[in-house]
Structures are given as C-alpha cells and as structure tokens.
Amino acid sequence: MDFVTTADGSKTLYNAEIGECYHSKHGAVQESKHVFIKTGLDHFVQQTGASEVAILEVGFGTGLNFLQTAEHIGDKSFQVDYVGIEGFPLPLATIAETGYDENVDATIWSAYLDNYEAALQQQVQIHERLQLTIAHTLLMDFQSEKRFDVVYFDAFAAIHQPEMWSDVALAHVAQFVKPRGVFVTYAITGNLKRSMKSLGFSIEKAPGAPGKREMLRATKL
Ligand SMILES: C[S@@+](CC[C@H](N)C(=O)[O-])C[C@H]1O[C@@H](n2cnc3c(N)ncnc32)[C@H](O)[C@@H]1O
Numbered sequence: 149m150d151f152v153t154t155a156d157g158s159k160t161l162y163n164a165e166i167g168e169c170y171h172s173k174h175g176a177v178q179e180s181k182h183v184f185i186k187t188g189l190d191h192f193v194q195q196t197g198a199s200e201v202a203i204l205e206v207g208f209g210t211g212l213n214f215l216q217t218a219e220h221i222g223d224k225s226f227q228v229d230y231v232g233i234e235g236f237p238l239p240l241a242t243i244a245e246t247g248y249d250e251n252v253d254a255t256i257w258s259a260y261l262d263n264y265e266a267a268l269q270q271q272v273q274i275h276e277r278l279q280l281t282i283a284h285t286l287l288m289d290f291q292s293e294k295r296f297d298v299v300y301f302d303a304f305a306a307i308h309q310p311e312m313w314s315d316v317a318l319a320h321v322a323q324f325v326k327p328r329g330v331f332v333t334y335a336i337t338g339n340l341k342r343s344m345k346s347l348g349f350s351i352e353k354a355p356g357a358p359g360k361r362e363m364l365r366a367t368k369l
Contacts, residue, residue: 331365
C-alpha cells in the first residue's frame, strides 16, 4: 500500500485492492477531528457529562482516530476505554511511517508505537486515563461483553464495501451501543438513515468534514 498526502498535509494509505484511501483526500487529520472527535466524542460528553467513555471504532486501520482521541482528552478529565475492530491489521512499520507523530504529543506517539502489537493481543494502558484494545477480527465475528458510548464507524465507503453498511452489519454494531450512545460516520445516505432508525436510533444530519456536505450522527434511544 502506498502513502498519499491529503489536502491538510497529513498522509493516508491507498488500498489498491479496495480502490480507496483510508481517509478523506480533503484532509485525513481534519476529517478525524471533525467527524469523530467533535461530532462524536465531544457531543456525547457535552450531552451526558460522562466521566468514563467507552469508544468502539469499526476499522481501526492506522489508528489515526485513536491518536486524535488520545491527544484530545489530554486536557480533559474523563477516562477513555477504546476498542478498535480491525480485520487486517497493518504492520507496525507502516504505522511508524504515517507521520501522525506530527499531530500528537510525543509521549502519546511513543506509547502508541510501543504498545501497538500488544494491543492486538490484550488491553493496554496508553496513559492513566486511556486504555486500548485492537480486536483483530472481522466485524461480523466481533463479540464483546462491553457496551459502548460512542461508535466511530470508519469503514471503507459503501460503493467499495457494501457489506459493511448492510442492515445485518449495522445491527451487529448496534447491539454493542448503550442507550444514549452516539454512532458517527463520515457519510450519510437514505439507506443508512433508514437502517439506523429501524435499529432504534434517532438520526441527525451534521455538517460534513471538508469535501462532504453532510455526515450522520445517530443516537440510541
Ligand atoms: C476507511 S479504513 C479505516 C481507517 C482508520 N480508521 C484509520 O484511521 O486509519 C477501513 C478499515 O476497515 C478495515 N476492514 C475492512 N473490512 C473489514 C471487516 N470486514 N472487518 C473489520 N475491519 C475491516 C480495513 O482493513 C481498514 O483498516
């Protein structure tokens, strides 16, 4: 896989087999901050005042959304238990080449690189308020006793991987979401809205990241 530089100067990976990049070409870091941190995590914490937040990411990939979360909570008081689902984990050497150290504190970056491979086997402590587990499994095989407050749904686009956006896949994810939990993704379509509604979520159109007019935020009733 090759690296591509996006509009905000941060890199992404191009997956030739799927025919798509891991992030928006309009800015990988900007997309991560806007879609997942601001519209997902921040919104949830503002609404609930939670002191502990369990985050589930579908499609952990390079860990950019995890790193942005780690950086963001640095000056906050809440704890985060982060679980990323990843069917095809990247080698550590590829992660090290992303250049995402430019966007996070040096201690977060080194703790991430030091613990990445261990996180694929078990839960690891990145710092005192942040735990990480990377579940090396296909989405449909993921099982957990945990229930989550915020879902970062970061699958490849439906045009390339429709099965990830099917009713069955979304229902599989929805079972892990707590009441009042928030599901965010960079896209919004009629099918996605209908599926999430039928799974017991209220739907909001939120402004999209650069290059996209709108995105979906769904809250479990
Ligand atoms: C759009 S990329 C995610 C980018 C990632 N969030 C990041 O910041 O690098 C989609 C991810 O989903 C993973 N994936 C594809 N099919 C999957 C499946 N069936 N189950 C779990 N993960 C899958 C891919 O390997 C890829 O890492």
